[in-house]
Amino acid sequence: MLKNFFKIAYRNFMRQRVYSLVNTTGLAIGVVCFLLIFLYIHDELSYDTFHSKSDRTYRVIEHFESDGVGEHSASQPFPVGPTLQSEYPGQVEYMTRLFNFQSPFLALANRTLDRNFNEPNVFFVDSTFFDVFDYELVVGDKNTALDEPNAILITESMAKKYFSDQNPLGQNLQFQGEQNLVVKGVLADAPLNAHFQYDFLISFATLRTQYPNRVIKGWYWNPCWTYLVLKDQSEAVTLTSMFPDFVQKYFDEGVRDDVALELQPLTDIHLKSKLDYEIKANSNENNIYVFSAVAVFVLLIAVINFINLSTARATKRAKEVGIRKALGSLRQQLICQFVFESLLQTVFAIAIAMIGIVFLLPSFNALTEKSITLLTFWSPLYISAMLGLILFIGLIAGFYPAFVLSSFKTTEVIKGGKLNNHGIKFRRVLVVLQFSISMILIAGTIMAILQLNYLQDSDLGFDQKAVVMIPVIKTPIAQHYENMKSEMLSHATIRSVTALEEVLGAKHQVMNYEFEGTEKSRPYPRLFVRHDFLKTFDIPLLAGRAYDPSYVTDDSLALVVNETMIKQLGYGAAEQGVGKSVKLQGRSGKIVGVVEDFNFTSKHHPMSPIAVDLWTAPFTFNLFMKYMAVKVDRDNLPASLVVIEKTWQKFIPSRPFEYFFLEDRLAASYKSEAKLSMITTVFSGLAILVACLGLFGLATFTMEQRTKEIGIRKVLGIKTREIVLLLSKDFMVLVGLSFIIAVPVAYVMIDWWLAGFAYRIDVVMWPFLVAGGATFSVAMLTVGIHSLKAATINPARTLKYE
Structure with missing residues (x-):
C-alpha cells in the first residue's frame, strides 16, 4: 500500500507541477525563516547557561539613589564580594570579581617581538574565577594560575597574536608600559553566548601595585563586577533579606541610607539587565518576543499557503475519490493517502529548507553577529523541532481535504466530476488571515525603523558630530x-x-x-x-x-x-x-x-x-x-x-594611538534596536514573498476553475478590462478586510513595544497606510497578471476547456 501511495503522490505532483512547486517553495521559505529566527532566539536564551553552577550564580547589583535620582549599578565597591563571603558562609559558596578600570582599552606589549596593542577585553579577576565560571584553561593549572601577583592568562588567539608560534608560558607581557606580567596559562577563546568577553585575565592580587590599600578597601567607589555562587538557589531569598543590615554595617555613613543591594541571576543579565556600568551593552527581552512573533507569523503565512493550495487542489480530485470509493476503497484509506501526500510534500519542503539554511547561515551570522553552527541541528531539541514541524504542517494541511473529500457521496462526485466551490469560504478566511499578518509585519517594521532613527538622529542636546574620542586612562x-x-x-x-x-x-x-x-x-x-x-x-x-x-x-x-x-x-x-x-x-x-x-x-x-x-x-x-x-x-x-x-x-x-568617533560609539548604544530593525525588515520581506507565492498559486487555480465562464462571457461581448475587474474584485475585498483587521492589532502590538522606551515616537497612521497600500498593490499585481492572461485567451479555446 505504501508503494501505491508513493506512486499516486508522484503522479499528482507531476500532473500539477506549478501548484506543487509554488506550494513547496513557499513552505520551504517559511520554514527557513522560522528556523533561522528560532536559532537566533535559542542562542539569545542560552547566554551563560553553559556554566554548571549558572542556576545558583548571581551578580550583586547596587541601587544608589535618593528621591529617584542616582544610579542603578551593575558593579560594586572592592570589598563587597569578599565581605559577603566571610559574613555569610552559610549562604555563599564561591565569590569572584572582575575589574578593568572601567576603561575601553588597556595596553599590552611583547617588547621582544615589538608587538604593542590596545586591548578591549582585559580583566583583573580573583583566583576563584574558575570556581564560578566554567571556562576552559587549555594550558596551565586552574587551581593556582591566578594565585600570585603579576600573573596573566591569555586566550589562544591572543597567544598567536603576541607570540606567533612560540610557547607563551612563562613569557612576559608588559601592562600599560610599566609592569611586567608573566603568562601562567592559555585559555580557550571566550564563547560568544556569554555576557562578557575576555582575551586576558590578570590576577586580582596584581592590583595591589596599582592602587593604595585605602582605595581597594573603600566602600564608596564601585568599579567591580561581583559574582556569588550560593550553596542552594533557595538561599537567594535569605541572603537578600540580610542585605539591609549588611549595608548599614559596612557602607560609608554618608551613603548607607541611599544604598540597596540586590541579587541578579546570572542568566538574566543578557536579556533583562539595563543597569549603569554594564560590562557591555546587553540585548532586550522584548526583542525576543518580537522575533518570536515574526517567526510564528512567517511560518503561519507559509502554512496558510500550503493549506490553501492543498485544499484547492484536492477539490480537483473529487472524481478520483468517487471512482476509488466505487471500487471499494475505505474512507480511512483515502484519509491516509491524502495525509501521506501532505506529509511527503512537507518533508520535501523542509529538506529544501535545510539545504537553504546551509548556504544562508554564514550570512545570517554576519547579520546578527552570532556564531551559530550547523552542529546545532544535531541536538535533540532541533531534531524534535523538525519532527514537530513535519507532523504539524503535514497533518494540518492533509486532514482537512482528506476528511472533506472522503466524506463525498460516490454518486455525486462521479456525476459532478468535481466540486468547484467546496471549501471556498475556508480559503477566503485563510487569505484574510495571511494578508492581515503581512500588513502587521510591514507596519511593525516601519515603526521599528522610525523608532531607531529617532533614537539615533534626534537632538541629544549636544553636538556629537566630528568629535574624536581618545582613551587616555592609565597613560x-x-x-x-x-x-x-x-x-x-x-x-x-x-x-x-x-x-x-x-x-x-x-x-x-x-x-x-x-x-x-x-x-x-x-x-x-x-x-x-x-x-x-x-x-x-x-x-x-x-x-x-x-x-x-x-x-x-x-x-x-x-x-x-x-x-x-x-x-x-x-x-x-x-x-x-x-x-x-x-x-x-x-x-x-x-x-x-x-x-x-x-x-x-x-x-x-x-x-x-x-x-x-x-x-x-x-x-x-x-x-x-x-x-x-x-x-x-x-x-x-x-x-x-x-x-x-x-x-x-x-x-x-x-603607547599605541587609539581613537573612535563619538557618533559611532553612541550609535552602538542602540545596536539592539538596529538588529531588530534589520531582522524584521529581512523576514517581513520574505513573508510578503511567501504570501505572494500563495496568492499566485491560488489565483492560477481560480482562473482555471473559471476558464469556461470567461469564454462564455467573452462570446457575450464583455470587455477585457471588465473581465480583469470581475476576476480581481474578490481578492480586492479580501485585502480590504485584511486591512481592517490588521490596523487595530498592529497598533496594540506596536504601542506595547514602544512603551519600553524612555524616549519614543508616537504611533502614526501612515505606516499602516503604506502597509495596506503595499500589500494591496502586490496582491493586485499578482492577481491582475493572471486575470489579464485569462481574459485575453481566445474564446474558442476556453469553451473547449475540459
Whole structure:
C-alpha cells in the first residue's frame, strides 16, 4: 500500500507541477525563516547557561539613589564580594570579581617581538574565577594560575597574536608600559553566548601595585563586577533579606541610607539587565518576543499557503475519490493517502529548507553577529523541532481535504466530476488571515525603523558630530595634557579640545552633593571634565558662565548643572540657580552656570539632573579623566586625524594611538534596536514573498476553475478590462478586510513595544497606510497578471476547456 501511495503522490505532483512547486517553495521559505529566527532566539536564551553552577550564580547589583535620582549599578565597591563571603558562609559558596578600570582599552606589549596593542577585553579577576565560571584553561593549572601577583592568562588567539608560534608560558607581557606580567596559562577563546568577553585575565592580587590599600578597601567607589555562587538557589531569598543590615554595617555613613543591594541571576543579565556600568551593552527581552512573533507569523503565512493550495487542489480530485470509493476503497484509506501526500510534500519542503539554511547561515551570522553552527541541528531539541514541524504542517494541511473529500457521496462526485466551490469560504478566511499578518509585519517594521532613527538622529542636546574620542586612562598623559592641547589647537583643522570622565551620551558617574536648601547630601549623576567642555560639545548655556581658566577658584568647587537639576532643587528659573551654594566632601562652592538639558546617557533612560564638575588635579588625572575629546573640522577629517596622531606620538610614544568617533560609539548604544530593525525588515520581506507565492498559486487555480465562464462571457461581448475587474474584485475585498483587521492589532502590538522606551515616537497612521497600500498593490499585481492572461485567451479555446 505504501508503494501505491508513493506512486499516486508522484503522479499528482507531476500532473500539477506549478501548484506543487509554488506550494513547496513557499513552505520551504517559511520554514527557513522560522528556523533561522528560532536559532537566533535559542542562542539569545542560552547566554551563560553553559556554566554548571549558572542556576545558583548571581551578580550583586547596587541601587544608589535618593528621591529617584542616582544610579542603578551593575558593579560594586572592592570589598563587597569578599565581605559577603566571610559574613555569610552559610549562604555563599564561591565569590569572584572582575575589574578593568572601567576603561575601553588597556595596553599590552611583547617588547621582544615589538608587538604593542590596545586591548578591549582585559580583566583583573580573583583566583576563584574558575570556581564560578566554567571556562576552559587549555594550558596551565586552574587551581593556582591566578594565585600570585603579576600573573596573566591569555586566550589562544591572543597567544598567536603576541607570540606567533612560540610557547607563551612563562613569557612576559608588559601592562600599560610599566609592569611586567608573566603568562601562567592559555585559555580557550571566550564563547560568544556569554555576557562578557575576555582575551586576558590578570590576577586580582596584581592590583595591589596599582592602587593604595585605602582605595581597594573603600566602600564608596564601585568599579567591580561581583559574582556569588550560593550553596542552594533557595538561599537567594535569605541572603537578600540580610542585605539591609549588611549595608548599614559596612557602607560609608554618608551613603548607607541611599544604598540597596540586590541579587541578579546570572542568566538574566543578557536579556533583562539595563543597569549603569554594564560590562557591555546587553540585548532586550522584548526583542525576543518580537522575533518570536515574526517567526510564528512567517511560518503561519507559509502554512496558510500550503493549506490553501492543498485544499484547492484536492477539490480537483473529487472524481478520483468517487471512482476509488466505487471500487471499494475505505474512507480511512483515502484519509491516509491524502495525509501521506501532505506529509511527503512537507518533508520535501523542509529538506529544501535545510539545504537553504546551509548556504544562508554564514550570512545570517554576519547579520546578527552570532556564531551559530550547523552542529546545532544535531541536538535533540532541533531534531524534535523538525519532527514537530513535519507532523504539524503535514497533518494540518492533509486532514482537512482528506476528511472533506472522503466524506463525498460516490454518486455525486462521479456525476459532478468535481466540486468547484467546496471549501471556498475556508480559503477566503485563510487569505484574510495571511494578508492581515503581512500588513502587521510591514507596519511593525516601519515603526521599528522610525523608532531607531529617532533614537539615533534626534537632538541629544549636544553636538556629537566630528568629535574624536581618545582613551587616555592609565597613560602618562597628566604631565602632557596642556601641551598636547596647545599643540593640537595650533592647527586650523582642530576646533576645540577637552577631557572628560566618560563617553558623553553613554555613561556617567554618581557623587553625593549637598545643595543649598536641601537637608543632606544626595547622590546625583556627575561628570568630571576639563576646560572647554561646553565649547567642544556645543552645549547651550542658559545662565551664568562656563568654566574659565581665568577664574582660579573654579577648580575648588564650581559647578555647572543642567536645567533639570535647577527644577528639581526648586530654584525656579535658570538665572535664580546661579550662585546657589553646594558642598562636597568638606569643600564648599557654588553653581556658576546652568546649561540646557542634554542626554548625558543613552535615550533608554529619561532625563535627570547632572552636575558637570571641573577636575584639574594632576595627581588623579588618570583616575577621573578617561578620554580626550577633540572637535575637528568635519570637512577635513583625514588631516585632523593625522594631526592628532602625530601629537600623540610626539608626547606619548610608548603607547599605541587609539581613537573612535563619538557618533559611532553612541550609535552602538542602540545596536539592539538596529538588529531588530534589520531582522524584521529581512523576514517581513520574505513573508510578503511567501504570501505572494500563495496568492499566485491560488489565483492560477481560480482562473482555471473559471476558464469556461470567461469564454462564455467573452462570446457575450464583455470587455477585457471588465473581465480583469470581475476576476480581481474578490481578492480586492479580501485585502480590504485584511486591512481592517490588521490596523487595530498592529497598533496594540506596536504601542506595547514602544512603551519600553524612555524616549519614543508616537504611533502614526501612515505606516499602516503604506502597509495596506503595499500589500494591496502586490496582491493586485499578482492577481491582475493572471486575470489579464485569462481574459485575453481566445474564446474558442476556453469553451473547449475540459
